[in-house]
Structure formats: structure tokens, C-alpha cells
Amino acid sequence: MNVFVYPNSREIGAAVAKKTAALIREKPDAVIGLPTGSSPMDTYAALVELYRTGSVSFRRVRTFNLDEYLGLPASHPQSFRYFMDEHLFRHIDLPPENITFFNGMAEDCTAELARMDRILDTFTTIDLQLVGIGQNGHVAFNEPADVFSGTSAVTVLSESTRAANRRFFRSLDEVPTRALTLGMGQICRANKIVMIACGAKKAEAVHGMLFGPVTPALPASLLRQARDMDVYVDEALHSQIREQFGTEL
Numbered sequence: 415m416n417v418f419v420y421p422n423s424r425e426i427g428a429a430v431a432k433k434t435a436a437l438i439r440e441k442p443d444a445v446i447g448l449p450t451g452s453s454p455m456d457t458y459a460a461l462v463e464l465y466r467t468g469s470v471s472f473r474r475v476r477t478f479n480l481d482e483y484l485g486l487p488a489s490h491p492q493s494f495r496y497f498m499d500e501h502l503f504r505h506i507d508l509p510p511e512n513i514t515f516f517n518g519m520a521e522d523c524t525a526e527l528a529r530m531d532r533i534l535d536t537f538t539t540i541d542l543q544l545v546g547i548g549q550n551g552h553v554a555f556n557e558p559a560d561v562f563s564g565t566s567a568v569t570v571l572s573e574s575t576r577a578a579n580r581r582f583f584r585s586l587d588e589v590p591t592r593a594l595t596l597g598m599g600q601i602c603r604a605n606k607i608v609m610i611a612c613g614a615k616k617a618e619a620v621h622g623m624l625f626g627p628v629t630p631a632l633p634a635s636l637l638r639q640a641r642d643m644d645v646y647v648d649e650a651l652h653s654q655i656r657e658q659f660g661t662e663l
């Protein structure tokens with residue numbers, strides 16, 4: 415696990431986008447797993463700029479997203495699909511048929527989970543998996559639990575996760591209570607995992623991921639077993655970890 419410290423999210427975004435574009439140029443039909451949230455926003459903005467300047471084409475890329483709120487249609491401004499359309503998909507030449515996403519309005523969740531698992535199984539390799547990390551150490555919507563989830567699942571969002579995501583909604587009541595998420599086993603399959611973690615609030619989760627036990631109580635800790643993983647942190651998080659734990663990254 416390699417840790418890179420950058421001054422801020424914007425510079426992390428530029429660095430991660432540059433590496434992602436280089437991968438795509440090397441492998442135009444790359445399979446890339448994508449997260450949502452504030453952490454990847456600068457990366458997506460930088461990827462759009464690289465596309466606009468002709469540095470990269472997504473024409474043959476295939477993407478899948480990690481998760482989606484249960485009960486929000488793709489047209490809902492707070493759905494993860496809407497987020498991805500707004501921040502990336504509408505601005506690049508990624509064919510819609512190459513986008514894989516949970517259907518947040520699925521009537522039959524079991525069938526929807528099986529559908530996603532089947533699609534993931536068709537990818538012989540996952541070339542790159544971008545991830546964020548929740549304040550409680552969740553990845554995608556794999557919340558702290560007693561066991562790791564190997565494949566996709568319906569998850570009940572913890573109150574801390576709902577509170578952390580409440581900033582995108584008018585009130586806490588509007589934040590969904592459940593979500594569809596890929597499992598840690600599927601996330602760890604990727605040839606390369608790149609985590610973006612910014613802000614002092616992530617200190618406990620990132621420190622636990624890097625130095626604590628591998629435990630489903632902190633789902634991100636399982637990523638330590640990934641074959642190749644880079645963690646990008648900003649200076650605010652780096653100094654918080656130094657102050658709070660006396661650890662140098």
C-alpha cells in the first residue's frame with residue numbers, strides 16, 4: 415500500500431486523473447470502478463478537462479459504480495447516478511451502454527444484486543478501482559459489520575453515514591436508510607485500487623485502515639490485502655494523523 419500526500423484535493427484530483435488517463439491510453443477498453451462523494455469530484459473534473467483537451471478518450475472504457483441509494487431513481491438529484499451524470503458521464507465520450515449502475519428503484523433487490531454480480535463476473539479483470547472512505551471506515555456502502563461481504567448486498571446505512579451524507583439533502587429524514595452496494599470481495603478483485611481521502615475527519619478511518627487490525631468492523635482495513643493499492647491523502651488529513659496518532663505517513 416503506497417501513501418501519497420498532496421497539499422489539497424484539487425492536486426490529488428489532477429494526479430489521479432493523470433494516472434487514470436495514462437492507464438486508459440495504455441488499455442483503451444479498461445474496466446474502471448467508480449465511487450461518488452466529494453472525494454472523487456476533483457478527479458472527475460480533471461478527467462473531463464483531459465478529455466476536452468483531447469488527451470484521453472473513454473469510447474471503449476467500461477465503468478461500474480460501487481453503490482446507489484435504495485429508493486432514489488436515477489433522475490433524483492441526490493442519486494449517485496445523477497451525481498455521476500453531472501460530474502463525469504455527460505461530459506465525456508463514454509458510451510451509455512458501457513456504464514453499469516445499480517438500479518435504485520429495483521422492485522426485486524435480490525434480482526438486482528444478482529444482475530450486478532453477473533455483470534461484474536463478466537469482467538475478466540478490473541483494471542482500476544477508485545474508492546473513497548467513510549468517516550467510520552466504510553468503503554462503497556460496506557458499513558462496519560461482523561463479517562465482510564464478498565458480493566453485492568443491500569445494506570442498512572449507519573446513522574453516522576446518513577449524517578455525513580445529509581449535506582446533500584434538505585433534511586436528515588430525506589437521506590435514504592438503505593443502499594445497494596458491491597461487496598468488499600468484489601472491490602478487492604481490482605488489479606489496482608486508488609483511494610482518495612481528504613480532510614481531518616477521515617483520520618481515524620485512514621489510520622485504522624493503514625495500521626489497525628483487518629476487521630469487518632472497519633471495512634477499509636480489508637483493502638490492506640489488495641494486490642496493489644495507492645492511498646492519496648491531503649495535508650489536512652496527513653497532519654491530523656500525525657497530531658492524533660503520532661504517526662508519520
Ligand code: GLP
Pocket residue numbers: 449450451452453454480481545546547548549553554555575579
Ligand atoms: C458515501 C459513499 C462512499 C464514499 C463515502 C465518502 O458513503 N457511498 O463511496 O467513499 O460516502 O464520501 P466523501 O468522499 O464525500 O467523504
